[in-house]
Amino acid sequence: MDVLRPTLIKIGGRIYRKNLIQEQAYQHEEEEEDFCAGPSDCADEPCDAFVVEETEKGFQCRVEVPSPLYKYIIGKKGETKKRLETETRTSISIPKPGVEGEIVITGQHRSGVISARTRIDVLLDSFRKKQPFTHFLSFALNQPAIQEKFLQFKEEVLEKCSKDHGVSSSLFQNPAKLHLTLGTLVLLNEQETQKACDLLQRCKEDFVDQIAGGKPLTVEVAGVEYMNDDPAMTDVLYAKVHMKDGSDRLQVIADQLVERFVASGLMLKEWDRVKLHATVMNTLFRKDPSAEERNNTMTGKSSFKERESFNGRNILKLFENFYFGEAQLDSVRLSQRFSSDASGYYATSGQLTFS
Numbered sequence: 001m002d003v004l005r006p007t008l009i010k011i012g013g014r015i016y017r018k019n020l021i022q023e024q025a026y027q028h029e030e031e032e033e034d035f036c037a038g039p040s041d042c043a044d045e046p047c048d049a050f051v052v053e054e055t056e057k058g059f060q061c062r063v064e065v066p067s068p069l070y071k072y073i074i075g076k077k078g079e080t081k082k083r084l085e086t087e088t089r090t091s092i093s094i095p096k097p098g099v100e101g102e103i104v105i106t107g108q109h110r111s112g113v114i115s116a117r118t119r120i121d122v123l124l125d126s127f128r129k130k131q132p133f134t135h136f137l138s139f140a141l142n143q144p145a146i147q148e149k150f151l152q153f154k155e156e157v158l159e160k161c162s163k164d165h166g167v168s169s170s171l172f173q174n175p176a177k178l179h180l181t182l183g184t185l186v187l188l189n190e191q192e193t194q195k196a197c198d199l200l201q202r203c204k205e206d207f208v209d210q211i212a213g214g215k216p217l218t219v220e221v222a223g224v225e226y227m228n229d230d231p232a233m234t235d236v237l238y239a240k241v242h243m244k245d246g247s248d249r250l251q252v253i254a255d256q257l258v259e260r261f262v263a264s265g266l267m268l269k270e271w272d273r274v275k276l277h278a279t280v281m282n283t284l285f286r287k288d289p290s291a292e293e294r295n296n297t298m299t300g301k302s303s304f305k306e307r308e309s310f311n312g313r314n315i316l317k318l319f320e321n322f323y324f325g326e327a328q329l330d331s332v333r334l335s336q337r338f339s340s341d342a343s344g345y346y347a348t349s350g351q352l353t354f355s
Contacts, residue, residue, distance in 0.1 A: 176344025
C-alpha cells in the first residue's frame, strides 16, 4: 500500500484512512488491521453517529456486536484491545466468547470514548467484509416442471458433451436448489437475522406489493449463458430468466430490494443492477455440492486457482435456446447457506410473499 495514498473507507457518512500494520499472523493467517481517523475524525467535533452517555465517572458508549466478531476487537493475546484502551484512555468491556451482548466503552473524556468507538466501528466493518456469507435473498426455481426439464438438460449435456474437457455430472446444480440469487448477507446472530426479516416486510409494504400487484410473477427460464471471458474455460453456466409478459417488474423488484438492503448495511453493493440468472453448472460443485457463490464471483473465500474449468463451447452451441419451462415466483426468501428444508430447497429464515 502506498503510504501517501492510503485506502479510504466510508462508515456512517464519515471518511477514514486505513493503515495496515504487519504483525505476527493472527488467526487464519490474517493481518491485523489498525485504523486512524482522517480529517473528519469525530473525536475532534460533536458526533451524532452514536450515543455517548455521561455518567458519574465520565462517559460511556455501548455498541452491539455479534459474538463471532469479539475476537477481532480483542486481538491476539488481547493486544488489539489493550492498544485501543491505551491510545484512547478508555476501558473496553467485552462479553464472554459466545455470549451475545454489548461492548461497553467507558472513559473520563468524551473525546476518548468517541475515538475508541470510531476505531471499533472501522475494525468491525473491515473484518465483517472478510466473513463468508451466511444467507442470501433468493427466488426459488425448483418447481417440479423446472426440475424435470433441468434433469433432461443434464442428461442431454452428458450424452452429447461428456468428452469435452472438464465436463462431468459433478458440475450440475442440485435440481431441488435451483434459484435466482439477488444478493448475499453476513448475518452473525439472531438479532441480525430478525433485522433482515423486518426489512423484507417493510419492502413488501413500501414497493413490492405495488409492483407485483399482489400476484405471483410468471417467468420463463430459457437459454444458457456463461460468466467467463472464454467459453472454452467456463466456471459458471447459468439459465436466463425473463418475465413472460415482457415487462421489467422482476428486475425492478430485485434492484430495489438490493438497494434497500445495501442502504441498511446488511448487504454489500456488488453491481449497479442485479444479474438475474439461475446457475445450472458450476465448477465449485466438483468439490462441494453445497457451494454457493456471491453474485460477484471474485468476492469471498473461493479460490479460482482450485477450480478446474470446463469447455462449454459445445454446450452453448447445442443448448443455446434450451427451454427449462415456466415458473410462478410468489415470494422472496431469506435463505440459509448450507441448509435444506423438507423439499430439498434451502431453509428459509424469513420471506416476503406477493399475495
